[in-house]
Amino acid sequence: MRLEPARRWESLILVLLVGVCVWASLGVDGFANASNVSFLLLDTTEIALMALTMTLIVVAAEIDLSVASTLGLSCAVLGRLWNAGLPIELIMPICLLVGAACGAVNGFLVTRLGLPSLAVTIGTLALFRGLAYVILGDQAVADLPPAYTGLATASIGPLPLTTVLVAVLAAVAAVVLHATGVGRAIFALGSNEEAAFFAGVRVKRIKFWLFVACGVMAALASLVYTFRYASARADNGTGLELAVVAAVLLGGVSIFGGRGTLAGVLMAVLLLGVVRNALILADVANEVLNFVTGLLLVASVLAPNLGAVRRRRTPSPVEGNSAP
Amino acid sequence: MNMRTSWRPTALLAGLVLLTAACGGGTTRSDVAAQQSAAPSAAASSAAADPNAPLKQGLKIAFLPKQVNNPYFTVADQGGIAATKEFGGEGKEVGPSDASASSQVSYINTLTQQKQDAIVISANDPNAVVPALKQARDAGIKVVSYDSDTAPDGRDVFVNQAGAEDLGRTQVQLLAEQIGHKGKIAVLSATPNATNQNTWIDFMKDELSKPEYKDMELVKVAYGNDDDQKSFTETQGLLRSYPDLAGIISPTTVGIAAAARYLSDSPAKGKVKLTGLGTPNQLRKFVKDGTIEAFELWSPADLGYLAAYSAAALASGQITGAEGETFKAGKLGDYTIGAKGEVLLGKPTVFNADNIDDFDF
Numbered sequence A: 001m002r003l004e005p006a007r008r009w010e011s012l013i014l015v016l017l018v019g020v021c022v023w024a025s026l027g028v029d030g031f032a033n034a035s036n037v038s039f040l041l042l043d044t045t046e047i048a049l050m051a052l053t054m055t056l057i058v059v060a061a062e063i064d065l066s067v068a069s070t071l072g073l074s075c076a077v078l079g080r081l082w083n084a085g086l087p088i089e090l091i092m093p094i095c096l097l098v099g100a101a102c103g104a105v106n107g108f109l110v111t112r113l114g115l116p117s118l119a120v121t122i123g124t125l126a127l128f129r130g131l132a133y134v135i136l137g138d139q140a141v142a143d144l145p146p147a148y149t150g151l152a153t154a155s156i157g158p159l160p161l162t163t164v165l166v167a168v169l170a171a172v173a174a175v176v177l178h179a180t181g182v183g184r185a186i187f188a189l190g191s192n193e194e195a196a197f198f199a200g201v202r203v204k205r206i207k208f209w210l211f212v213a214c215g216v217m218a219a220l221a222s223l224v225y226t227f228r229y230a231s232a233r234a235d236n237g238t239g240l241e242l243a244v245v246a247a248v249l250l251g252g253v254s255i256f257g258g259r260g261t262l263a264g265v266l267m268a269v270l271l272l273g274v275v276r277n278a279l280i281l282a283d284v285a286n287e288v289l290n291f292v293t294g295l296l297l298v299a300s301v302l303a304p305n306l307g308a309v310r311r312r313r314t315p316s317p318v319e320g321n322s323a324p
Numbered sequence B: 001m002n003m004r005t006s007w008r009p010t011a012l013l014a015g016l017v018l019l020t021a022a023c024g025g026g027t028t029r030s031d032v033a034a035q036q037s038a039a040p041s042a043a044a045s046s047a048a049a050d051p052n053a054p055l056k057q058g059l060k061i062a063f064l065p066k067q068v069n070n071p072y073f074t075v076a077d078q079g080g081i082a083a084t085k086e087f088g089g090e091g092k093e094v095g096p097s098d099a100s101a102s103s104q105v106s107y108i109n110t111l112t113q114q115k116q117d118a119i120v121i122s123a124n125d126p127n128a129v130v131p132a133l134k135q136a137r138d139a140g141i142k143v144v145s146y147d148s149d150t151a152p153d154g155r156d157v158f159v160n161q162a163g164a165e166d167l168g169r170t171q172v173q174l175l176a177e178q179i180g181h182k183g184k185i186a187v188l189s190a191t192p193n194a195t196n197q198n199t200w201i202d203f204m205k206d207e208l209s210k211p212e213y214k215d216m217e218l219v220k221v222a223y224g225n226d227d228d229q230k231s232f233t234e235t236q237g238l239l240r241s242y243p244d245l246a247g248i249i250s251p252t253t254v255g256i257a258a259a260a261r262y263l264s265d266s267p268a269k270g271k272v273k274l275t276g277l278g279t280p281n282q283l284r285k286f287v288k289d290g291t292i293e294a295f296e297l298w299s300p301a302d303l304g305y306l307a308a309y310s311a312a313a314l315a316s317g318q319i320t321g322a323e324g325e326t327f328k329a330g331k332l333g334d335y336t337i338g339a340k341g342e343v344l345l346g347k348p349t350v351f352n353a354d355n356i357d358d359f360d361f
Helices: A005-027 A034-043 A045-059 A067-083 A088-112 A117-136 A146-153 A161-179 A181-191 A193-198 A203-229 A240-250 A262-281 A286-313 A317-322 B008-023 B029-038 B071-086 B103-113 B130-138 B164-179 B195-208 B228-241 B253-264 B280-288 B300-315
Strands: B060-064 B090-093 B118-121 B142-146 B157-160 B183-189 B216-223 B245-250 B273-276 B294-297 B326-328 B334-336 B342-344 B349-352
Touching (some): A005 A262, A034 A045, A034 A161, A034 A262, A034 B103, A045 A161, A045 A203, A045 A240, A045 A262, A067 A088, A067 A117, A067 A203, A067 A240, A088 A117, A088 A203, A146 A203, A161 A181, A161 A262, A181 A193, A181 A203, A193 A203, A240 A262, A240 A286, A262 A286, A262 B103, B060 B071, B060 B103, B060 B300, B071 B090, B071 B300, B103 B118, B103 B130, B118 B130, B118 B300, B130 B142, B142 B300, B157 B300, B164 B183, B164 B195, B164 B245, B164 B273, B164 B294, B183 B195, B183 B228, B195 B216, B216 B228, B228 B245, B245 B253, B253 B280, B273 B294, B300 B326, B334 B342
Parallel strands (some): B060 B090, B060 B118, B118 B142, B142 B157, B157 B342, B183 B245, B245 B273
Antiparallel strands (some): B294 B349, B326 B334
């Protein structure tokens, strides 16, 4: 039986992941033990959370580059309201609403005004981050309740609580994407929006809610981030959107939409985390680290499309013969 | 129109919020403050210091600067690594290439994994690094902060490059002399949360409130985020927004170099005075071409050197970080730990065209 391209790519990522883990366990001191595994998983939490909804968006042939700025804005709101004396239990749902609002702005501009999501979310990337600075300025709010900051770094054995959160949400996202009508609709509109539209898929509505979900997830990631570092600042998570998009692409989701699985993306998040962790432990310089991550990314975008590129380069015999 | 139905889940969420609010009894800021003041203050290290204990051999000491490839930290960490060689230890520098708040945390965790004897850190965010540093300390690792302090419960000792008050006030004095105590001035700082820059700026403002500076006005504090490009454009912006600006103080090595580069190629060269904290090698040509009259700094190599000896003294049990303990820091001589576990390096040096060639760092 021939595996579909997406499946083959995931197997490759899995092999790479296992390979790197085996290499690091044998060759890198301090890699294979419970506390390091727990650090590693903690470090990938926010990226994993945002990668879940980013996967859905990219499968739908859109992109949201504003997630890290939404995270920053939500952190800023949290800090400002906490300073104002509101209870944290009230602030948290407000932050999620802020995330939803950010997503709704993106969704509105993309679906109702028909603007390309790449342009829209580059704009809101700057807009939301700017707003975060307006709200919290240069302050760092650090006197957060220990009960919550403790929760964000707590773990059951080597398994951080935040990883349990990621696992639960990943299961939900996987079911939605791979086992429901909505999921099939997302794949359909990602492959061919027009065909999906004529087949009765409510294209705009689905896309709108995907952006909202992305915003809410970024806000959720902001709560984890703030409590994990016990520091709410306007510049929290700057640049994280690249790590998220990187993981999604490395996970085998096609940047052109219509193809990809959540399992692949989660493995890619882990792969990037493990590579980073192992190289830092092995005292590899930061520049080399960025170089390796970049190389993995270029390979991930290149490899699945290599076949397609070759097909485009060499004209098919039929076309060749039809020439006069 | 499906928008109406689409808003239903949002309304549900809003309802949940109100419900939570109505339930009340949440955790607020004042609750946390009350809990913290009620909690007994952390007991001082129970181990007694033995001032006569010899420095242990083969100590592994890691330097974690705000960012690697920053010339200032490179010199400081080289000073520190040189010190570790003197007492038979093993020093190394690791760290992130961006000076962001949380990127240091994974490095701290890694160093904990590697079972270093001591971590010497300059904190990008005084609070964000504390949970990770606490774990490191629980694992028996000694923590020394240098250059930029962490919250006190994150470290054993803070090696302070120079009194914040001295630095803040002398930079204003340096600039005031150059502009004749008159005109609009601006500050080009590092990140908005940089601990030491903010403290210095507070002392600058305090100094400026004295009567002899009544004709000087601080019009803006700009932030270059210790990023060369950003600092460069911020300088450009300052000159554009305040065409009559008399001087700029940049209390960060990245900022002052970027500002000097901008000024040296602009018509404002020599007219808008620039001073602050920089290294002689970095600013030599700007002092020679007249962009900068004078600037100041402590010796970063000595700072790293002293931090390394403090770390070794802690790891060998000579000191615990309590006020009044003394230790010997190689060629720099004897140091005493002050209040809040601080060790003070000394007064800053002023560099100008006359003396800059005597220094090489």
